[in-house]
Amino acid sequence: MPNNRMESIWKKEQTFEEREPLRGDISVDVAIIGGGMAGLLTAFFLQQKGLKTVVLEAQTITSGQTQNTTAKITSQHGLIYDNLIQNFGAEKAALYANANEEAIKRYEAIIKERGIDCHFEKKPSYLYSLKDSRVIEKEVDAAVNCGISATFTVNTALPFDVKGAVKFEKQAQFQPLEFLKEIINPLTIYEHTQAKAIDDSIILTEQGRVRAEHIVVASHYPFINTPGYYFLRMHQERSYVMALKNTPSLDGMYRDESMEGLSFRTHKNMLILGGGGHRTGENTPGTGYGMLKEAAAKYYPEHELVCRWSAQDCHTIDSVPYIGKYSPSTPNLYVATGFKKWGMTGSMVSAGILSDMITGVKNPYEDLYTPHRFQVSASMVSLLDETRHVASGLLIDKLKPVKKHLDTISNGQGGIIEEDGQKMGVYKEKDGKTHCVSITCTHLGCQLAWNAEELTWDCPCHGSRFSYTGELIDNPALEDIHYEEA
Known part of the structure; x- marks a missing residue:
């Protein structure tokens, strides 16, 4: 498969010993599909509770979005708290804040208890605006009302002036793969074992069948279309990252409130510069790595590029992740998805909720995150927008x-x-060598779009991605697209 994706700084610094694929049929208490942060943390908690748990990973552990994160552990998730109060009410907005603040503390507790050296640092997190201080002021008030230590400031360590920024205290950052290296040793993990389907309590793979009393789908995007219908309730967005040397240090983590803006954090002697976000399948050449390259040259003219990589994130229609029972008709099937670029805190929240649900403990956050909620004010516009994109990919684009x-x-x-x-x-x-592929996504048949910056074929409907030779890169699709060499 062509290596169209660059390697993240986390992957450059930390590797894992390979785990064997599944060989034959097994029976366990819990089977977790997906070897990223959410799946591995859930397995870690369940094993501590005494349950026989296995993790099934289609490729290798952390090979999906976990290795491509910016690794900020924060409750600051964009302009979210004012919207949560408006759409969910003050009580649920405060629950969301507390769940994510608690996630930061749980990471810190595990790291201290086990003596993990993963460059964990407590730092403030800033959400800034270049356009409008009023949206920042509203977010400060909302965050404070939700119990977060938040303040307004115009003083930052950024190489440009801002209209305003909301500062969250006692947030954190780390090296995620160094963290996982220390907690996965006792876990039973099968790599190169792709879950093809789930039949009641049995996971079907090419290597064998896994019978489990409880099954968790933590595969980033849920690959089972029905029940659940997650493909109607989410979309995926891409973002781009560069690690730079010869740049000044920062006092904290920073992110623009605009989706198209820049993200900043430091790691060792490097700056992690991110941005250029767009909906998967709707990228414009020059807006991803091109935008970051221009920003790096403008603000850090002496910089040295160490590496670059990209990430993909699932967004729900109301901005709150889906964590809990996969559907009302599948009582022993669970899901964790829709972290909206905040997968580190989202993964810890998921692990806590799911491990409690599976062991019969009432979790204080499970009702907020339940996948079966529907807030009309928060969801209707986004649901109609998702429907429009799917209709375009399935019908309009094909007829053009x-x-x-x-x-x-x-x-x-x-x-x-x-x-x-x-x-x-x-x-x-x-050199003129030509590669021809089908442009029909193997998930639900939408027409793929060419991604010139990453040399991939991307689905604008649900975010599946394929290399230029047809190999599957990102789900929810499970199969490659047809390929011919011209």
Whole structure:
């Protein structure tokens, strides 16, 4: 498979011993699908509670979004608290704040108790605006009302002036793979074991069947379409990151309130610069790595690029993750998804809720995060927007005529062409070697879009991604797309 994705600084610094694939049928108390932070933390808690637990990972552990995070452990999740109060009420907004503040403390407790060296640092987190101080002031008031230590400031360590920033105290950052390295040793993990389907209490894989009393789907995006219908209630967004040397240190973590803005944190002697976000399948050339490259040159002209990478995040229709029973009709099937770029605190919250639910303990946050909620004020507009995107990918895009033909695609470029009345995706390497693929996503049949910055085919409906030779990169799809070498 072409290595179209760069390696994150976390992956460069920390590797894991390979785990064997599943070999034959097994029976356990709990089976967890997905070897990222959420799945591994849940397994860690359940094993501590005495349950026989296994983790099934389609590739290798942390190979999905966990290795691509910016690794901020924070309750500051964009302009969220004022919206939560408006849409969920003050009590539930305060519950959300407390759940995430508690997640920070649980990380710290585990790290201290086990003596884990993972560059864990307590630092303030800032959400800033370049345009409007009023939205920041409202967020400060809302966060304080939710019990968070938040203040307004215009004084930051950023290389530009801001209209205002909300500062959260006692937040944290770390090296996530160093953390996981120390907690996964006692866990039973099967790598290169893809869950193909779930039949009641049995997970079907090519290597064997796993019978479990409880099953957790922590595979980033839920791959079971029905029941649950998560594909109607979420979308995915991409963001881009660079690690830079020869940059000044920062006093904390920073993020623009705008989706298109920049994110900052330090790690050792490096700056982790992020941004360029967009909905998967709707990227414009130059807005991802190109935008970061321009920002780095402008604000840190002496910088040295160490590495770059990208991430993908699931967004729910009301901005609160889905954690709990997969559907009302599947009492022993659970899900954790929709962390909206805040997967570190989201994973810890998930592990706490799910491990309690599975062991019969009432968790104070499970009703807030239940996947079966529907807040009309928070969800209706987003639900209609999701429906519009799916309709476009399934119908409108497929009906649009294509003017390009094979000879109109230059070397080093890709795009959709039409030959003999049939659409296909084409990428030509710089030497002219040509790769042709189907542009129909193997998830639900939406038309794929070419991602020129990462040389991938991305689904604008649900976020599945494929290499230019057709191999699956990101779910919810489970199968590759058809490939031919021209």
